[in-house]
Amino acid sequence: MEEIISSITIKSESKIVLLVMDGVGGLPQEPGGKTELESAYTPHLDRLAQRGICGLTDPLAPGITPGSGPAHLALFGYDPFNYYIGRGVLEALGIGMELTPIDIAARANYATVDEQGIIVDRRAGRISTERNIELCNLLQQKISRIEDINIIIKPGKEHRFVVVFRGEGLGGGVTETDPQKEGKKPLQAKAVDTDSEKTAAIVNRFIEIAGEILKDSKPANMILMRGISQSPNIPPMQQIYKLNPAAIATYPMYKGLARLVGMKILPIKGETIEDEFIALEEHFSDYDFFFVHIKKTDSSGEDGSFEKKIKAIEEVDRLIPRIEKLNPDVFVVTGDHSTPCLLKSHSWHPNPLLLYSRTCLPDKVNSFGERECNQGGLGRIRAMELMPLILAHAQKIIKFGA
């Protein structure tokens, strides 16, 4: 499908705004009640729903709850079952590291081992972030390169950090060294395919040297590695869609995901939703595709705070006219997955979807909500089917076949 889309996309002047309210879909708290979105006062989104066309998207497939990685890949039109984003890669993106396609990224933990090398604490007593930074600096100073591979170390929070192995000939198929329980020795990293033998050797050598450097730093006298994975080689949106895309997001992970598909990350002055809208206004003439990511809808859902989620949705709604004023050719509002306060987690429930453009055929949907969208003219599609639809309404897709 990607190849087909790529063969019929064209460059044009039209502009697209894809506003993703992370985890916006929800559930009633009580049987018979309304969802967060249905409860929110959203006159602007409702007006757009009346003038536009609505529907639902399954993030991946019915019943499958996605992580943020696959959910966003799907929204960007990439088959999330084809491009796997490993834990190490996501963690690296999450702390703002920039990855290249040859990189291998791993989540690492400081841990405590006894004299026999047996793990007595997999989290090194959750050392402070400050101590973590000190130790990462020490490791980085002493290990910047193994053979022809560059090593990049970046601290996260508490005992967590990320190691990136950068160089030619590294495959991503390597097992983890964390035995997942205490009372055991760390495992050796093993290659699961011949392409990854060099990776396994470098990882093991790295851990050996690190163990040597840390030997007097108890409780953080060993490291464990998990989610060792390769940055997926994703053809950029420039190539597939002929777009000049930009991303507006406050959280590093979403910036990282956007960067993976070729988006330029726009600077934002602050951390508020309004700051994101200001960034959109300032850069609106420079790009033709804008991914605007709102985190608050998801984080309030994860907290289980129905009221906070409603407020986040209403905050976005109040700012909607600012986007309308920019007059994008296609304006889409949706989620990447649902995060019902009832479940306090991502869920499999479909995302409400609203598309507004001059070429849409308005349906009978009256307001922007899960159940209203269920009656919408776009029906129920998979999230990865959305991008071609957006491009079509932006007149950026030509006829397939004669």
Next chain:
Amino acid sequence: MEEIISSITIKSESKIVLLVMDGVGGLPQEPGGKTELESAYTPHLDRLAQRGICGLTDPLAPGITPGSGPAHLALFGYDPFNYYIGRGVLEALGIGMELTPIDIAARANYATVDEQGIIVDRRAGRISTERNIELCNLLQQKISRIEDINIIIKPGKEHRFVVVFRGEGLGGGVTETDPQKEGKKPLQAKAVDTDSEKTAAIVNRFIEIAGEILKDSKPANMILMRGISQSPNIPPMQQIYKLNPAAIATYPMYKGLARLVGMKILPIKGETIEDEFIALEEHFSDYDFFFVHIKKTDSSGEDGSFEKKIKAIEEVDRLIPRIEKLNPDVFVVTGDHSTPCLLKSHSWHPNPLLLYSRTCLPDKVNSFGERECNQGGLGRIRAMELMPLILAHAQKIIKFGA
């Protein structure tokens, strides 16, 4: 997809009831009329439809009418285009034979041949079932083994019986020996691949010996074999879904299909629908997934009896509160395919679908019927997409990807 699902399913305490009203979907007898399901008085199913979420499933794909085998495989979440259930295997399951993954099963017919070995009656004058049993006993007594292959013979009705070849090294790619018309000699079974050469040799040897044994039993002095096929090697539900599944069905074929995917077949005291519900109640604490199969809705449809089909549906409806009382975490009511009385046969029309659980978002559907379900929140999905959805609502699936 199966691998993906298998990688994200987890064991949990929650319980699922999948009530399959075989062939429940239908059509109006007269233009402007109601379907069987729409005509039936179903207050309990209607109440569930109001509190739950509804939709439609295409058994396989739009326009494709399924046999019972693929229809049930799809309901159980297996791609029916990947797993082929041959006629011989289905026939064996249908008369209650238990198959192992190494078995080859064939439908066999008694036939009449003349002195030259030319077939003069492909059905041996439809000999009585009693005579069939006698002859099958005779054959079984005299041929229990050829080389290292065990032979298991079981009579069906009239001139029909089933032969199972059990042993190592048998492939399922063997042509049939029935030339499909009279005036010809029986064909030799031929292997269509190298894996099936041993099967062809054993089948031909079996027919040769059987012909010898039957030579004085005119009109049943020869046998013909069709649908020679291997039991499909389906990964069981225990493995893919981590379920402990049980089936409640009165007809052998459905028990056989359930057994193919690893379900335990529960004993039922009688033959009525209520007996099936009693079995569910008695075993409810022992399993976490229950497939309850209702045959009457289909058989009355095949008979073309609109009134009888309505009665069957109403009989099920009256018993619905017994399932509600058990309080399963997910309760699903649907069909495997439609059987409109108008057509007196299976059809391609989508199945009405009702799902009730604490985590469903109730839609505006007011009653359980084909056209009401068409407005439902689950939209129109393929039957094989249903299992992941059920497992999600039962909280038996974890997030895909990070």
